[in-house]
Amino acid sequence: MIALIILAFLVIAYLDAPALWQKKEWRELAVMGIVWSLGLALSLGLAFHLPVPSPAKMLARFFGPVTLWLTRLIG
Amino acid sequence: MREEGYISPRQASVLLWFAILPTAILFLPALLTLRARQDSWLAVILATLAAGIPALVIYLLALRFPHYTLFQYCELILGHLAGKIVAMVFVLAFFLLNAVVIREFSEFLTTAVMPETPFLFFACSIVAVAVYAARNGLEVIARCTDFIMPLLVAFFVVILLFATPEMSLRNILPFLENGIRPVLGGSLITWPFMGQVIILATYGAFVNPPRSLGWSLITGLLGIAFFLGLVTMGVILVFGACEATSLTFAGYNLARVVSLGQFLERIEVLFLAIWVAGVFIKIALNLYVVALGLATVTGLKEYRPLVAPLGALNVALAAYMYRNISEIRQDLLTVEPGWTLTWQFILPLLLLLVAWVRGQRRTGA
Amino acid sequence: MIWYRRVLAVLLLVLGLPALSGCWSRHEIEELAIIMAVALDSAPGGQVRLTTFIVIPRAVGGGPSMGGGGGGEPKKAGEVVSAVGSDFAQATRRLEGQVPRRLFWAQNRVIIIGEDLARRGLNYLDLFLRDRQMRLTTPILITRGEARKVLDLPPGIELNPGTILTGILRNRTTFKVELKDLLAMWEAPGDNPALPEVVMTPTPEQESQETGGEGRDAKGGGNERGGKGKTQPEAVVIKGAGAFRYDRLAGWLDEKEANGLMWLRGEVKEGVVTVPLPGTTGTGQGQGMAGGLSPTPGEGGSPGQGQKPGAEKGGSRDLPRAQTALSAPAQASVVFHRVSAKTRARVQGQQVTFMVEIRGQGDLIEVTGNFNPDNLEQLLALQEAVNKAIEERALLALRKAQQELQADIFGFGEILHRSNPRYWHQVQDYWNEEFPRARVQVQVELQLRRTGMTSRTPGRVGAVGGKVSTQGTAR
Amino acid sequence: MPGPYRRPLRAALFRRRPKPAQQGKQDNNKDKQGQPGGGNSHTAPYPSLEEYRLTAELKLNLEQLQTIFARCSDVIRRDFYLGQAIKVALIYIDGLADKKLIEDTLVRTLQQAPEELARSLAERTRDLTAVMEMVMPMTDVAVVDNMGSLVKHVLNGDTVLILNGFNKGLALSTRAWEHRAVEEPITESVVRGPRESFIESLRTNTTLIRRRLKTPSLKMETVCLGRYTMTNIVLTYIEDLADPAVVREVRRRLESIQIDGVLESAYIEELIEDNPDSPFPQIDHTERPDKVAAALLEGRVGILIDGTPFALIVPTVFVQFIQASEDYYERYYLSSFLRLARFVALNIALLLPAVYVAVTTFHQEMLPTNLLVKVASQREGIPFPALVEALMLELTFELLREAGVRLPRPVGQALSIVGALVIGEAAVSASLVSPAMVIVVAMTGISSFATPSYSMAITLRLLRFIMLILAGTFGFYGIMLGLLAILVHLNTLRSFGVPYLAPVAPWNFSDFKDVLVRVPRWAMNSRPSQIGYRDPVRQGAGLKPKPPASSNPAPERGKS
Known part of the structure; x- marks a missing residue:
């Protein structure tokens, strides 16, 4: 599983990174690297069953009451 | 950043259909009948009318800033820092939206079609193909849509036509049983799907004559209301409001009851095929928009390198988003309306107001 | 170069994944145990019994390996397997312990509910609504006694009970309830489910079928081996109905009442009504023969079967006919089509009135008496008689539902709900208690349109005898 | 539909492609043959044949030719006197040139040319054109002044005439070699429709097209590809209909090919297609001249290659692969x-x-x-x-x-x-x-x-x-x-x-007339909008035949 994830991410990196490196587009490379490593971290966390807070939960905390209020208001 | 390539107004409006319909026809009818019972179709129409407001906002903004994407004119309107922050909010919102879509897609397939298959497999595979499409740019996505749209329409027609023997017109009565409030509540549920018209503010910048964006918005919204209304209506007519609430994937069940004579039964696999194609477009479009937005905010020359990592991150996020399908349904009922209203309705409205007050416009991009 | 990489990546992802992950959800077609009919029963100790009819493809498909069957003997097309569990999921699991293949439900043709289970409630059906292989379009039937007996039906024209039952249902002699209809009737507050009843009947050919019975014993449940061989019912009829109150079986409707139920629910699309010829009331024996069912001797495409007491015993059939040969019943049968039933609800104070309006067209298909259709008055009189007969039936069913069952099996509550939601909200919680007080008016307007390929009854005018043979034969 | 953005977009698309390697131009003068397609990066040890000018001395020229065509047994050289006054030499390749024509007509005429002319030529008072103007029994005559083009003409089956005392020669078109007759197409046979198919001879093939399109707008540009095969490739299009951008692009792609030989149309196809990694064929090929003519009429560009009976048609869209030429000949x-x-x-x-x-x-x-x-x-x-x-x-x-x-x-x-x-x-x-x-x-x-x-x-x-x-x-x-x-x-x-999915994927309703159904001829009144947009109108409106209302004789006037 972990090997699979790493392999997948290597393929993703291989798609673009070498070309960016050659063209010396560091900015692109940096942004891509950040997204890439975030993805890798999250995926590995998934593989290791780490408790990562769900963004849906955070949204629910803020917007659950809003929705409730709206529902009461109109529905 | 800009992309070379333009799409026609018709392609823009059809893309809009695909940005909303695929997941909506599957998940919406059940949730909607929960709230609005047999008047759900009315809720769809009301929600369409409501979605007309952000559509108008998008149109006005597009007139002010032709050829600029949402992410670009955020910065033009609000200035450098605030603009970037707001644009980033949009990027994140689209990103989360895509994660939800991916999760909905894979949950459905796991539930209804191939229960032994882990949902991550569906998520990974569809995103892989979507990444391939998104990397090739908007034109390619639009052309794929051109190809799939007739199939989708034909399939809607086939299903609804063949389901007519099962329909009973009495099921939509009584009209407005509990007054208008449940219907309004229903349109609130519809909003998370309907509000995605905002996506036209991003790729709308590439519509060829920018003025015809209005046409795209109108036909797009009308088409969505038409098809979504038809499917909702079909579900209510076939199953009745009581039963529809208990069917998780009511649209799919509609395809399952269809039978024409003895030979054309069980065509839900075809439904599945068309639906997968639809969701594929939706995911590809969202990925494209997210990558484009992120590239704009961070000032990159190219969005392409971002697509694949974003797709991977999206899959991982989709896996983290919810623990089970009930959470998705719960989220769609109790959280998404507020959240989507905020970023799909209020935020663009604020943008327009600020632009109006500061008198900003760009012509001749 | 970039292109090459792109293609490579897609290929890797699309083609590489299967190699790594194996094939989920995949079952070869010959590894499936194709279930064609399901019977649900209650079992002692609060348990339930699941009985399935599993097709043996070799026997049915006639593949290259078949060969041996040969002669006219219809082969047993499948195997009946049953298991007990505290619910059907558990029973299914136990069933899987008995069957060497993987259970495959999606081709299930029919679900039969046993009486006991029906009295315990419909909640047990949840598996058949929730599982992804189950289809909401599966017809559902109810039977008196144990449902699994129905699955022991020997092969006839069709090879398995599922096809036999759906075939009969497709003839539209009775109404058909699919799972989704059941769900709708069950969930709607103003409706109660009613399911068509399947009845096992012995046939005279029973003795000659002993070989079949033997084979079945070897395979089938086996626990009742002793009693089975002789009293084995050999044919089914779908007639009558089981009526539910909320989700429990409340009572049974006989054939006529079930027919009335169909009329009132608007389920009738086609069928036959047989009435005594008006104006020939002198033939009192005709009524007598019909077993006291004064207005309508037969119904629903198979008039003979309705006459339970009189005409069924094949052996003794000749005797009554000989007696009544002199004055054969002068009857007329009308086949009707384009039937529509419209029900309206009216609320006056606390009194609810339902007005059922049945309209349609009919063609004369059989007359066993002196009848001249060119005589308009006679025709109108016949039409009147037909209408009366249908109304009678509807009222019969109504009486049963209102007085005996106290359950609105007609969906009148939903009609009230639709037309008068405000009043409905007052009564919806105790509608079944309220329903008996409701008044129902039935108005039948069936019009006779065509009289067939002959006009006058053939034979000498006035001679009434000799044409009885078409009546009263069991199918 | 072709809005203001389409054209620049297309141009931009072409500009994005990497320029062809510049070495072709630089190496040109060093190439042995000097053809645009001939170059390779290695430098030849001797100057290219173009550098060898013909001299006035016939003997020298012939010596050089002797060296060039050493051990070429099929090259025939013949010396004789023009008008018994001036020595000339003929050189041609046996089998490629029309021997009968040369012997019966050319040599006889030249030998019997007026002496006065020959003498004036020998005295250099008259130009080489006089030969052409006064005695030459051929029409297709070109003047060559260097070894390169001389050799090329000879190799193509021409006969080259060199006169003593002139540093120019005359290349006479005597090409006539054995080739297959025009036969029925094998892979695309039809029940109804023309039965001709292309053959291996390029000139025949161009003739087959020209016979169908009798217009000066039909252009046939020749490109010579292949360092050794020297294959002639004809780029044909109707000037009024074809998109100049496409023609330019085809020409550019063809000219940027550097290859040793072209033996079949597939060589060209694989070298000029847009996406070489795709499994899908992106260039249609046919052996039917009528199909090429139809394509040219739609505004496409045809590529004919010498030595193969297959012509390429560009631009190609997917639907072309489910169209057969007979579709247009049957009801x-x-x-x-x-x-x-x-x-x-x-x-x-x-x-x-x-x-x-x-x-x-x-x-x-x-x-x-x-x-x-x-x-x-x-x-x-x-x-x-x-x-x-x-x-x-x-x-x-x-x-x-x-x-x-x-x-x-x-x-x-x-x-x-x-x-x-x-x-x-x-x-x-x-x-x-x-x-x-x-x-x-x-x-x-x-x-x-x-x-x-x-x-x-x-x-x-x-x-x-x-x-x-x-x-x-x-x-x-x-x-x-x-x-x-x-x-x-x-x-x-x-x-x-x-x-590639043209009328379907950028959806264009008016182009659907030739996709899944074939509308009748009288309704097919515009060219495919992506290809023939320069002159979209194909035929007059209202072509649908309307027979007279009645064929019965009208009442004659005055009779009834």
Whole structure:
């Protein structure tokens, strides 16, 4: 599983990174690297069953009451 | 950043259909009948009318800033820092939206079609193909849509036509049983799907004559209301409001009851095929928009390198988003309306107001 | 170069994944145990019994390996397997312990509910609504006694009970309830489910079928081996109905009442009504023969079967006919089509009135008496008689539902709900208690349109005898 | 539809492509032959033939030619006196040049030329043109002044005449070599329609087209490619109709080819197509002159290659591969029906085995019960999973076909009988494969033959295996994934700036008249909007024939 994830991410990196490196587009490379490593971290966390807070939960905390209020208001 | 390539107004409006319909026809009818019972179709129409407001906002903004994407004119309107922050909010919102879509897609397939298959497999595979499409740019996505749209329409027609023997017109009565409030509540549920018209503010910048964006918005919204209304209506007519609430994937069940004579039964696999194609477009479009937005905010020359990592991150996020399908349904009922209203309705409205007050416009991009 | 990489990546992802992950959800077609009919029963100790009819493809498909069957003997097309569990999921699991293949439900043709289970409630059906292989379009039937007996039906024209039952249902002699209809009737507050009843009947050919019975014993449940061989019912009829109150079986409707139920629910699309010829009331024996069912001797495409007491015993059939040969019943049968039933609800104070309006067209298909259709008055009189007969039936069913069952099996509550939601909200919680007080008016307007390929009854005018043979034969 | 943005977009697309390597131009003068296509980076040890000018001394010239054509036994040189006064030499290649013409007409005329002319030539009072003007019995005459072009003319079958005392020679077109006669097309035969097909001779082929398009707007540009083959390639188009951007692009791509030889149109096809990594053919080829003419009339560009009976047509869109030229010669109802049938066949050829495998292993609920039971009973005792069974049979089928194609015809028939027996009977009765699978594979085979274009059919054959594996592992979802990937891929393709799925994928309703149905001639009044947009109107409006209302004789005036 972990090997699979790493392999997948290597393929993703291989798609673009070498070309960016050659063209010396560091900015692109940096942004891509950040997204890439975030993805890798999250995926590995998934593989290791780490408790990562769900963004849906955070949204629910803020917007659950809003929705409730709206529902009461109109529905 | 800009992309070379333009799409026609018709392609823009059809893309809009695909940005909303695929997941909506599957998940919406059940949730909607929960709230609005047999008047759900009315809720769809009301929600369409409501979605007309952000559509108008998008149109006005597009007139002010032709050829600029949402992410670009955020910065033009609000200035450098605030603009970037707001644009980033949009990027994140689209990103989360895509994660939800991916999760909905894979949950459905796991539930209804191939229960032994882990949902991550569906998520990974569809995103892989979507990444391939998104990397090739908007034109390619639009052309794929051109190809799939007739199939989708034909399939809607086939299903609804063949389901007519099962329909009973009495099921939509009584009209407005509990007054208008449940219907309004229903349109609130519809909003998370309907509000995605905002996506036209991003790729709308590439519509060829920018003025015809209005046409795209109108036909797009009308088409969505038409098809979504038809499917909702079909579900209510076939199953009745009581039963529809208990069917998780009511649209799919509609395809399952269809039978024409003895030979054309069980065509839900075809439904599945068309639906997968639809969701594929939706995911590809969202990925494209997210990558484009992120590239704009961070000032990159190219969005392409971002697509694949974003797709991977999206899959991982989709896996983290919810623990089970009930959470998705719960989220769609109790959280998404507020959240989507905020970023799909209020935020663009604020943008327009600020632009109006500061008198900003760009012509001749 | 970039292109090459792109293609490579897609290929890797699309083609590489299967190699790594194996094939989920995949079952070869010959590894499936194709279930064609399901019977649900209650079992002692609060348990339930699941009985399935599993097709043996070799026997049915006639593949290259078949060969041996040969002669006219219809082969047993499948195997009946049953298991007990505290619910059907558990029973299914136990069933899987008995069957060497993987259970495959999606081709299930029919679900039969046993009486006991029906009295315990419909909640047990949840598996058949929730599982992804189950289809909401599966017809559902109810039977008196144990449902699994129905699955022991020997092969006839069709090879398995599922096809036999759906075939009969497709003839539209009775109404058909699919799972989704059941769900709708069950969930709607103003409706109660009613399911068509399947009845096992012995046939005279029973003795000659002993070989079949033997084979079945070897395979089938086996626990009742002793009693089975002789009293084995050999044919089914779908007639009558089981009526539910909320989700429990409340009572049974006989054939006529079930027919009335169909009329009132608007389920009738086609069928036959047989009435005594008006104006020939002198033939009192005709009524007598019909077993006291004064207005309508037969119904629903198979008039003979309705006459339970009189005409069924094949052996003794000749005797009554000989007696009544002199004055054969002068009857007329009308086949009707384009039937529509419209029900309206009216609320006056606390009194609810339902007005059922049945309209349609009919063609004369059989007359066993002196009848001249060119005589308009006679025709109108016949039409009147037909209408009366249908109304009678509807009222019969109504009486049963209102007085005996106290359950609105007609969906009148939903009609009230639709037309008068405000009043409905007052009564919806105790509608079944309220329903008996409701008044129902039935108005039948069936019009006779065509009289067939002959006009006058053939034979000498006035001679009434000799044409009885078409009546009263069991199918 | 062609709005203001379309043209710059197309231009930009072309500009994005990397410029052809510059070395071609630099190396030009060093090349042996000096042709644009001739260059290679290594420097020749001697100057190119172009640098050798002809001298006034005939003997010197002939010596040089002797060296150049050393050990070329088919080169014939003949010295004689023009008008018995001036020495001239003829040089030509036996077999390429028309010997009879040279002997009967040319040599005789020149030998009997007026002495006065010959003398004036010898005294250099008259120019070389006098020969052409006064005695030359040929029309196609070119003046050559260097060895390079001289050799080239000779190699092309011309006869070169060198006169003593002139540093120029005359190249006389005497090309006439043995070639196949114009025959019926083999791969694209029709019931109704012209029976001519291209042959290996380029000039014949251009003639075949020119005979159909008698207009000066029909342009035929020649490009010579191949360092050794020196293959002439003709770029043909109708100037008023073809998009100049496309013509320019085709020319650019052709001229940037540097190759040793061009033996078939496929060489050119693979070197100029837009996406060389795609499995799909992006350039249509045909051996029918009428098809090329029709394509030119739509505004496309044809490429004719010497030495092959196949012409290329660009830009090509996907639908061309389900169009056959006979569609336009039969009644349109039938044509439309056949085209729909071909479309169905295309889908069957790609998907049927995959769908069968997906349905029988993943979605058994899709089958009607009787069929399910039948298939299940057939599959009882088959030792392989359906996927393996399908792969095996498909592979066998492909092998049979391959064997049948290569074998001589009589043997091929025997082979197909054996194959049919082996697969159809033995394998089934041995329960190695199920009869249903044999039917499926047979259907697939028939369907793949029903595709008019062989190149598309072989693409589908390849993709079929991928789809089969996808279907066997993920069922319909896998098929859908594969189809979506193919769809995206097809949409990324462009053929010379025209989207590959053209009238369908950038949806254009008016172009649908020639896609799934073929509308009648009188309704086909505009060219494909992506290709022939420069002159969209194809024919007059209201061409639909309207016969007179009545054919009965009208009442004669005054009689009734």
